[in-house]
Ligand code: SAH
Ligand code: SF4
């Protein structure tokens with residue numbers, strides 16, 4: 001999967017996890033049907049599950065067949081120009097479809113809705129409804145407005161909304177792994193990035209509701225949760241900040257940070273695996289790393305986006321760390337969690353004013369760290385960001401693409417190398433389902449997030465299986481079950 005995604009990003013510069021999902025079918029006899037596609041990051045996929053939940057309580061079933069739908073939602077991404085173009089193409093296609101079915105309600109949700117606000121509704125007239133990431137509770141009202149013949153929009157960004165009390169409807173679930181959103185928004189202001197503008201201010205979700213959701217998932221048979229946020233390491237929750245009324249009653253002002261939260265989730269059950277994404281290198285603490293080391297069920301894998309290997313470029317990007325600082329942090333990760341701990345990264349080629357030597361420093365930094373895998377992009381200027389205002393997007397597309405290809409070629413070598421190291425070792429794998437190629441094989445991941453394929457025998461998805469790794473490719477480990 002990762003390999004496929006990386007290959008896609010080579011071909012078209014698409015968002016690392018950009019794909020779309022259709023809703024699962026729920027036929028409970030409700031009066032209308034919702035079809036939803038998600039683009040962009042895992043947060044958007046997770047948000048679509050909130051949207052499905054809100055609408056299920058408002059008389060909607062979900063459908064995976066767009067032809068059956070009364071309402072079509074695209075949950076969109078703005079991270080790069082290409083991501084928006086993909087959605088525009090899809091909207092044009094759906095509008096062709098709408099000509100045959102004029103009563104179809106078409107809505108755009110997520111980051112593009114937030115960024116473009118009224119534009120798609122009023123100027124381009126290609127949608128009926130626009131709802132930003134913090135407006136999903138308002139969807140029933142917005143749909144009612146459209147039913148009455150109006151256009152509907154809510155792009156209000158909230159400082160509090162975490163959808164803590166909404167029980168997500170698991171769309172396209174394998175019944176084994178699930179996302180749990182723990183915080184929203186981002187206060188970091190990396191100069192290239194549109195997310196702070198589309199997702200608003202950082203806010204953390206009540207830890208009690210997070211633990212309750214993870215526990216409920218475990219009780220339903222799920223065996224892995226991924227805690228999601230734009231910057232999970234800055235998770236911070238206190239009664240004082242988040243619930244003044246309750247504080248008056250209890251007068252306890254406990255502050256829960258990300259390490260504390262990880263520990264609480266890890267203690268639910270040793271058979272519930274925990275992953276998290278994304279960590280900002282500047283915020284990941286030793287306390288988090290030691291907590292990961294302490295609990296076997298917290299997976300030994302960290303996504304630690306580096307973006308560039310040159311300190312001047314990192315400074316222009318407003319990342320808050322230098323090359324040397326990042327390298328020391330990555331070494332600390334492997335010191336505390338062992339050499340096998342997976343580290344992955346995001347890289348941007350051809351940021352404003354990046355010289356050839358500075359690009360070479362990205363390559364040399366990759367050689368220094370040797371990532372297990374990476375999402376790699378060339379720089380795409382986003383309107384309204386600090387970089388768009390302050391710096392010239394002066395690297396030609398040809399040079400950006402050539403630099404990106406060099407980064408990808410090196411990463412491919414490294415992914416192959418990191419996978420080869422696993423041959424001959426026994427890995428504990430959580431089976432997630434059949435392999436993509438054959439129903440005779442199961443597929444799952446080891447603790448450091450590598451995909452492992454092995455003969456099914458009598459094993460079932462949701463089980464942990466010890467697999468002796470016999471061969472490897474760039475994207476997959478292949479082996480057989482052992483005692
Ligand atoms: N919060 C996450 C990032 C989400 S965006 C984090 O900080 O890790 C995912 C990745 O997209 C970023 O890490 C970055 O590598 C890439 N990206 C963001 N804006 C971009 C842009 N304008 N052009 C190219 N890539 C970009
Ligand atoms: Fe964007 Fe930086 Fe925030 Fe990540 S940490 S979402 S790259 S501003």
Ligand code: F3S
Pocket residue numbers: 015039040041042043044076077078079110111194195198199
């Ligand atoms: Fe895209 Fe928004 Fe996620 S811009 S990457 S969908 S936060």
